[in-house]
Amino acid sequence: MSSHVAIEVRGLNKTFGSRKPVRAVRDLSFSVAPGKVTGFLGPNGSGKTTTLRTVLGLVRPTSGDALIQGQHYSQLAHPQRVVGAALEASGVHPGRTAQAHLQVLCAAGGIPYDRVPAVLEEVGLTEAASRKVGGFSLGMRQRLALAGALLGDPAILVLDEPANGLDPEGIAWLRHTLRNLAAEGKAVLISSHVLSEVQLTVDDVVIISKGALVTQCPLAELSAGPRQVLVRSADDPSLARAINEESGNAASPAPGGGLLVTGADSAAIGRIALTRQIPLIELREHSADLESVFLELTHAEVSA
């Protein structure tokens, strides 16, 4: 196994229940590289959490493999020093102080207690160290969960919806922190159901829908997409026919009205409209925003 892959998921399947089986993950394969932040994206219920829990040895796969640096999680001698994970913000006993919670985790992993003040400082919770977690805001719980993941100074971080419940300032802080960790060479995998929440943070995306892979690619490739022109005119059906006859390009109705033309530039379309004497109302280059690309990708999979 090459050291260039931090996490590798191969042909993963998970079916819950036997009487009414639910296929939570279907033949899923993807990989996570060190030194990058990878966004694991999909709508709610698409199998993100199940996949992460399988990677972390909490859920047993029906078939396939989820490997950390080439090993199963349960084979790791010191798991917390290899992978830091934050799965739910609520996985803390409310009666424990932040410090005691982290000490419990330290003890379990054989990590010295003096890491506790260090990670609390790193996530900005030093002041709250001896306060009970029951009184923490959602944002503070997210920070505490991240602190727990950082305890063993792991090479890989797996964070489930870390931006959930954070205010804009918190999201900016998280982005900054995760970018720094990736710059140190760590592999960071974060899940989210909202692309816009993480689009400034991630380098690569893994998009799943209904438990199956939609695409894995660098974020830049996702946003590029094919070149399209949006045109609105007094007579869209005639214009569509004209474009198709004269340029051979397809023109399809756009969601908000007008036509979306793929493969032609706006000058060409302007000329076609002029020769056919169809008055134009609007003509512009159309760049699909990330969120609608994401919706389209995950929606296409749902209706398939």
Added chain:
Amino acid sequence: MNALRSEIRKLTSTKLTWWLALASFAFTALNVVLLVYLVPTNAQIRDNTVLLELPDYVTSIVAACGSASVFILLIGVLGLTGEYRHMTITATFLASPRRWPVLLSKAAVFGVLGALLGIVNFAVSYALARLTLAGKVHAPIDTSLAGKILLGVMLGFAIYAILGMAVGALLRNQIAAVIIALVWVLLVQPLLGVFFSWAPKWLPGGALDSILHQSYQGGRTTADLLPAWGGALVLIGYAVVLGAIAAGTTLRRDVT
């Protein structure tokens, strides 16, 4: 070893267990006081003898520490179901992906805790029995029997804590597990004893009574019990069987 240290830190960083421990001491004290002051006035004479003059009855006062067993059971139930209720079980198994050391550590920590609480409860019932019986006409306290009661309550409470954990591990839902444990102790077990006279000695409650040499319940002699070693074997049997079932399911179950 790490798993063991982690379990101890868990126990020392929350309060509920210690409130239940205090409640168990108070309950033991209450039972001693009732047995010395209240029960003998209701049933003063038995075979022309004052109840307090019967050696078995005096022994039962010393063994009143056993009445706190329900609190020990709850400590075990809450200790395990708390991990599921607060979803800390995820962090626990992330830190120790091999689950059996975690389960063994939990059983060890709660077993030792049960034994220690047994010692304190025994100290409460023994000291309070001495104190309240002083100045009354009573049969002497059999100190060698008291030593056996101490050993019995240590073993019995260790096993009750582990039984509570096993029930908690099987049910996971904290409220359901607490209710089922209480219904068993307060309703099902006594009713089984009422309907089937052969049953009590084979049930955890009767087995605990036999290792505590507890032959009175509320001033009456109880149904026939196994000898102390038999009661110990029955209790250990329950712990092994329930513990194995609970461990087997917890080791394999997905943590979602």
